[in-house]
Amino acid sequence: MEGEAGPAFDLDAVKGRNKLLGRFADQRAANPRGTELTQHVTGEIYNLHAQGGLRGATWFDEGHYVVFLLAASSEHDYDRFVDRSAAGLLLPSRRDYQDVTQHRHALAQGTGDFVEDVADQAAELVKRALAEPGQVVTDILGQELPTHVVVEVVAVDVENVEGDVYAALSYEQRAGVRPLPDDLTSDLAAVLFPDAVPGSLEIGHHRFPMPRGRRPGDVVIRWFRG
Amino acid sequence: MDDFVIHGFMMSPPAPAARPGTFQSRLVRAGSLTLDDGSVVPMDDVLLALVNARLSAGWYVTPEEASQLLGVSRPTVYKWQESGSLGCVMMGNRRMIPRTDVDRLVAAAATRAESDRITALVEEDAEPLDQTSYLVALQEARQTGGPAEMKRVRERQQAARAAAAARRAHEVAGSSR
Numbered sequence: 393m394e395g396e397a398g399p400a401f402d403l404d405a406v407k408g409r410n411k412l413l414g415r416f417a418d419q420r421a422a423n424p425r426g427t428e429l430t431q432h433v434t435g436e437i438y439n440l441h442a443q444g445g446l447r448g449a450t451w452f453d454e455g456h457y458v459v460f461l462l463a464a465s466s467e468h469d470y471d472r473f474v475d476r477s478a479a480g481l482l483l484p485s486r487r488d489y490q491d492v493t494q495h496r497h498a499l500a501q502g503t504g505d506f507v508e509d510v511a512d513q514a515a516e517l518v519k520r521a522l523a524e525p526g527q528v529v530t531d532i533l534g535q536e537l538p539t540h541v542v543v544e545v546v547a548v549d550v551e552n553v554e555g556d557v558y559a560a561l562s563y564e565q566r567a568g569v570r571p572l573p574d575d576l577t578s579d580l581a582a583v584l585f586p587d588a589v590p591g592s593l594e595i596g597h598h599r600f601p602m603p604r605g606r607r608p609g610d611v612v613i614r615w616f617r618g
Numbered sequence: 619m620d621d622f623v624i625h626g627f628m629m630s631p632p633a634p635a636a637r638p639g640t641f642q643s644r645l646v647r648a649g650s651l652t653l654d655d656g657s658v659v660p661m662d663d664v665l666l667a668l669v670n671a672r673l674s675a676g677w678y679v680t681p682e683e684a685s686q687l688l689g690v691s692r693p694t695v696y697k698w699q700e701s702g703s704l705g706c707v708m709m710g711n712r713r714m715i716p717r718t719d720v721d722r723l724v725a726a727a728a729t730r731a732e733s734d735r736i737t738a739l740v741e742e743d744a745e746p747l748d749q750t751s752y753l754v755a756l757q758e759a760r761q762t763g764g765p766a767e768m769k770r771v772r773e774r775q776q777a778a779r780a781a782a783a784a785r786r787a788h789e790v791a792g793s794s795r
Contacts, residue, residue, distance in 0.1 A: 406702045409701075409703075436791055451787075451791055453783070453787060455783075455786070456783060483784075483788050484784060485784050486742065486781040487733055489781075490733040490780040492780075493733075493776055493779075494730075494733050507772070577749065578752045578753040578756060579756065579772060581756075582753060582757055582760065590754045590757040593757070594750075
């Protein structure tokens, strides 16, 4: 195989047709990092073996939880990996990372854009909370993210209720589940509170008003309405 | 639509619209069908009729048609068949390609084009905004340009994240041995 990127594809659909891709899918799903370091290249790159002398070089980006098949060769040709490493072409590029983002969007339901999909639902949830100060209203955004919203009651007279608004994104924390990315939290804050003026929202350092309180895994957004 | 099995070979449906006038020339008239496992099945009349029905419905395309749909040369189509990116079903002496495989690559190409567009929005050394700054940028974008402007801000942030991730990959992978 040449060093240039091949056509992007769905690995599951084609892994049965290519021995190296099959090994990549099976082995790196079980052991993302790998076991045998590739010699004479820069970085923690691991070899991938398949029948017929096919060889691959892989790298596990733990932070982004993705394994890259960086290069492939036939006939035990490791020199190709060494050459690409020396030229600075072995590790993933920014376009490769953007591909990861696009691929993950494509895997999602709906339009592939979670934030756009839930924007109307999120704004409606806050409207409901504003109509019922002191009551916690709940919805599951995009059928995935339980979200609670409450308007804090700080002053009540016959005609007026004042108070900040809190939203808790109740993202389940369990082993193997990564926390909500900061950017996604900001995206959701912006669509939950479309009427908030810039600077009036804060994320993460607040306790959701009683009775819910703050729970592990919650990300709390506060809208200062003062 | 249900899958359709001929002697152990799974033909997955898609069923793009048939293109009248293009399939007649590639109807299978006699011979054999080579399955994925390499075994060859003689084509009796019933099997022949079933295969031709699938061809007529546009389930398979020729390498020539695939090259047109994908915008690549025929040798590239053959190369992708050999590497497994495109399927290959021998019908007689023709190397037919499941239409689903072609459609999948067309979609992948569109995704890559989108990646290129978003990647080009920022410089290679771009830094993503911190969480608070990003939120304020989104809110300001909403005020000035509505959802469309918010989307532009989000794409720039994505591109900056990708650029930062690539830089970090070189730092982390390069310094860890």
